Each structure stands twice: as structure tokens, then as C-alpha cells.
Amino acid sequence: MKVILGGLAQPATSLANNTGNWRNERPVFLQKACTGCTMCAVICPEGCVYSVSKKVFTFDAKYCKGCGMCAAECPVDDIEMVMEEK
Amino acid sequence: MEKHLFLAGHTACYGCGEALGARLVVDAAGPNIITTDATGCLEVFSSRWPQSAWAVPFVHSLFENSAAVASGVEAALKALGRQVEAKVIAQGGDGGTADIGLQCLSGMFERGHDILYVCYDNEAYMNTGVQRSGLTPYGSNTCTSPSGKVSWGNRYLKKDMPAIAAAHGVPYIATASVAYPKDVQAKVKKALSITGPKYIQVHVPCPLGWKSDPALTIKVAKLAVETGLYPIYEMENGVVTKVRKIPRPAKPVTEYLKLQGRFAHLFKKGGGEGEVKKIQQIADENIKKYGLLSEAAAKVAVEAEKE
Ligand SMILES: Cc1ncc(C[n+]2csc(CCOP(=O)(O)OP(=O)(O)O)c2C)c(N)n1
Ligand code: SF4
Numbered sequence: 176m177k178v179i180l181g182g183l184a185q186p187a188t189s190l191a192n193n194t195g196n197w198r199n200e201r202p203v204f205l206q207k208a209c210t211g212c213t214m215c216a217v218i219c220p221e222g223c224v225y226s227v228s229k230k231v232f233t234f235d236a237k238y239c240k241g242c243g244m245c246a247a248e249c250p251v252d253d254i255e256m257v258m259e260e261k
Numbered sequence: 262m263e264k265h266l267f268l269a270g271h272t273a274c275y276g277c278g279e280a281l282g283a284r285l286v287v288d289a290a291g292p293n294i295i296t297t298d299a300t301g302c303l304e305v306f307s308s309r310w311p312q313s314a315w316a317v318p319f320v321h322s323l324f325e326n327s328a329a330v331a332s333g334v335e336a337a338l339k340a341l342g343r344q345v346e347a348k349v350i351a352q353g354g355d356g357g358t359a360d361i362g363l364q365c366l367s368g369m370f371e372r373g374h375d376i377l378y379v380c381y382d383n384e385a386y387m388n389t390g391v392q393r394s395g396l397t398p399y400g401s402n403t404c405t406s407p408s409g410k411v412s413w414g415n416r417y418l419k420k421d422m423p424a425i426a427a428a429h430g431v432p433y434i435a436t437a438s439v440a441y442p443k444d445v446q447a448k449v450k451k452a453l454s455i456t457g458p459k460y461i462q463v464h465v466p467c468p469l470g471w472k473s474d475p476a477l478t479i480k481v482a483k484l485a486v487e488t489g490l491y492p493i494y495e496m497e498n499g500v501v502t503k504v505r506k507i508p509r510p511a512k513p514v515t516e517y518l519k520l521q522g523r524f525a526h527l528f529k530k531g532g533g534e535g536e537v538k539k540i541q542q543i544a545d546e547n548i549k550k551y552g553l554l555s556e557a558a559a560k561v562a563v564e565a566e567k568e
């Protein structure tokens with residue numbers, strides 16, 4: 176019998192969790208004033224904000240919890256938090 | 262999504278500074294690392310069995326022995342002649358580092374293991390519901406330092422962990438904050454280029470324990486630095502070699518304190534001004550001690566900004 180001490184988990188498997196279910200508000204990337212500074216992507220605690228092209232950023236709704244950090248920190252106010260409608 | 266080594270799907274609270282901190286650290290370190298982590302929020306929200314948010318090898322130790330487990334990993338790599346294949350990063354919360362894990366960390370420093378130890382400092386034992394630690398700041402309301410009729414919250418000062426590390430002869434020590442992500446990452450890279458034990462302490466706001474708005478995590482972190490309450494510096498071979506300059510004049514500590522429910526009692530109860538004054542004094546002393554506003558510091562900070 177093989178005894179495994181402790182618990183083993185495969186790497187990078189948390190991606191199965193839909194933490195986006197927690198969200199009350201979602202970020203809307205207005206795409207009016209974005210300078211491509213990447214701040215929103217760098218500070219997202221989920222790492223789920225990403226760039227589509229140099230000045231176009233978006234988020235992965237499967238994981239975004241709606242914390243609002245990206246909107247609060249965007250230096251040109253190009254992200255708005257809006258109530259999620261389900 | 263962008264490629265990260267610490268992945269989405271973790272279960273940290275909204276706006277968790279520790280989740281951001283961990284991702285910045287491992288992304289900067291790159292894939293060839295082996296990590297350990299003490300019990301605490303980071304371990305709980307990243308390794309909810311049978312899942313893991315880590316794309317790199319990760320060992321959850323006990324609460325007290327992240328540094329000892331990492332020491333074993335490093336020694337094993339050496340014994341196998343495979344130390345060029347992976348760097349070892351030990352991690353822990355402020356409680357797991359400055360209190361219960363201090364003995365194991367001291368041993369790791371003393372034996373000179375080639376390990377980077379990262380302390381995610383959210384200034385209390387958050388995972389078990391906000392008890393004070395040796396890194397909880399003065400005046401903070403926690404469930405083991407409650408404010409009330411006879412108490413103004415935590416009455417002890419933050420333990421000077423970098424100085425404790427320096428007393429062990431640790432060659433590279435740095436403080437950092439998630440408010441300055443590039444700085445965190447530059448320090449991790451620099452630390453990993455140095456052989457021997459390294460210590461980095463990253464200030465990571467906890468909206469739940471600090472009772473702050475999750476959206477304001479970066480703003481709160483920045484104010485801790487800009488008031489002088491959280492000095493950001495590097496120490497090489499026992500000497501402070503770089504300091505992050507703060508805008509002159511330094512912001513009053515009230516700007517920082519008022520954003521957080523853990524300090525709310527200081528502004529509600531009569532007599533709180535005296536306590537706020539003491540906290541301002543702590544900031545002023547830091548500003549003096551580390552030369553946060555001086556011209557000499559200004560030059561190195563400008564250089565740090567360029568990196
Ligand atoms: C020996 C031992 N004592 C107590 C605990 C309970 N415990 C688990 S995590 C934790 C607090 C962790 O605080 P910290 O290290 O600051 O990490 P944080 O959760 O704040 O990130 C405590 C007290 C434990 N797991 N093991
Ligand atoms: S309690 Fe604090 S440290 Fe723990 S997951 Fe929540 S925000 Fe992060």
C-alpha cells in the first residue's frame with residue numbers, strides 16, 4: 176500500500192474556481208483615455224486583467240471578484256465600476 | 262490572460278494585498294524556483310486542496326517552520342548537486358515570520374542557507390480572525406488588542422524585523438510595498454542574484470483586517486509609505502544603501518489612519534488625539550532615521566524609480 180503523507184495537489188489547478196461568481200460590480204474599460212500604462216493589469220490581485228493590444232485592456236469575468244482596485248488606480252479614470260446585472 | 266506563476270481562482274478576499282504581493286514575487290522570480298509557505302491566509306487561499314494556485318513547486322509547511330522546510334529543500338538540492346536548477350523562496354505572514362516562525366528563520370539565517378525569505382506583512386494574524394502580531398502597528402484595534410474603555414488598541418511598537426535579520430549578518434535585506442510593484446519585483450530579482458540568506462518584507466494591506474475599502478488597497482499602501490509609517494529601504498551587508506524618498510512635506514498620519522476601521526477608535530473617543538500624536542511621532546522618527554526626506558536620499562530614490 177502506498178501511503179502519501181499530507182495532501183498533494185497538481186500545479187495551476189485553481190483555474191477551475193469561478194471566483195467571478197463573487198462579483199457585485201464589474202469593471203468597464205471605457206477605452207477613451209487609456210495610455211497603456213498597464214497599471215490595472217499589474218495590480219489586479221487575481222491577475223485577471225490583461226491587454227488585448229497596447230492601449231486596450233480587458234478582464235476575465237470568470238475570475239474577477241469586482242474589488243475595484245483597477246478602477247481606483249487607473250491614472251486617467253478610464254475604468255468604471257458598474258453594478259452587475261444577472 | 263497574461264501568463265502568471267501564481268494564478269487566478271485563488272480564494273483571497275476582494276482587494277487582498279497579500280494575493281497581489283505573492284504574484285509579484287513569484288512572477289519576478291520566474292519558473293525555476295521551489296517555494297514554501299507557512300500556514301496563513303496565503304497558504305489557505307492558494308492551496309485549497311485538491312487545487313493549487315501555484316504554477317511552481319510549493320510546499321505548505323506548518324505555521325512555524327517555513328524557513329526550516331526551505332532549509333531542508335536547499336540542503337537537499339545541494340546534496341544532489343542540483344542547486345543550479347532552482348532557487349528556494351520561503352514565505353510567511355507577519356505572524357508566521359516575526360513571532361512563531363522567528364526561531365526557524367533565525368536558524369536559516371545563522372546556517373547561511375541560500376534562500377530568499379519573503380514576509381508578507383499585513384500586520385496581524387488575519388487567517389484566524391485578526392489577532393495582533395509582533396508586526397501589528399501601535400494603536401491598531403485587533404481582537405487580542407481591542408480598543409475600549411481602558412485600551413487604545415495595540416500598545417506595542419512594530420518589531421524591527423529587518424534589524425533582527427541584519428544582526429544575523431544577512432547580506433541582503435529589503436522592505437517593499439505592493440503600492441510599488443516594480444520595486445517589489447526589482448528587489449526579488451536582486452535578492453535572487455545574491456548567494457546566501459536574504460530577507461524581504463512586503464507591506465500588504467488586508468481590507469478585512471484593516472477594515473479598509475478593498476478598492477483602495479494600493480492607495481492605503483501608498484499612504485503608509487508617504488506618511489513615513491512604512492519606510493522602504495534596502496540594506497546590504499548591514500548598511501542601508503537605498504531609501505525610497507517620500508514627497509515633501511510628508512503626509513500627516515491622519516490621512517492614512519482615517520481610511521482604516523482598525524484605527525477608527527482614535528477619532529471617535531475623546532483623548533484620541535494624544536494617541537494619533539504618538540503615531541505621528543513614530544512616522545517622524547522613521548523620516549529622521551532613514552532620511553526619507555533628505556537630499557541624499559532623494560538621489561538614490563530617483564535612481565530606484567528609473568529601474
Ligand atoms: C502552531 C500553530 N498555532 C496556531 C495556528 C493557527 N493559525 C493558522 S494561520 C494563523 C495566523 C497567520 O497569521 P500570519 O502569519 O500573519 O498570516 P496571515 O494569515 O495574516 O497572512 C494562525 C494563528 C497554527 N496553524 N499552528
Ligand atoms: S483576510 Fe486579509 S490577508 Fe486574508 S485573504 Fe482576506 S484580505 Fe487577504
Ligand SMILES: [Mg+2]
Pocket residue numbers: 354355356381382383384385386387
Ligand atoms: Mg498577517
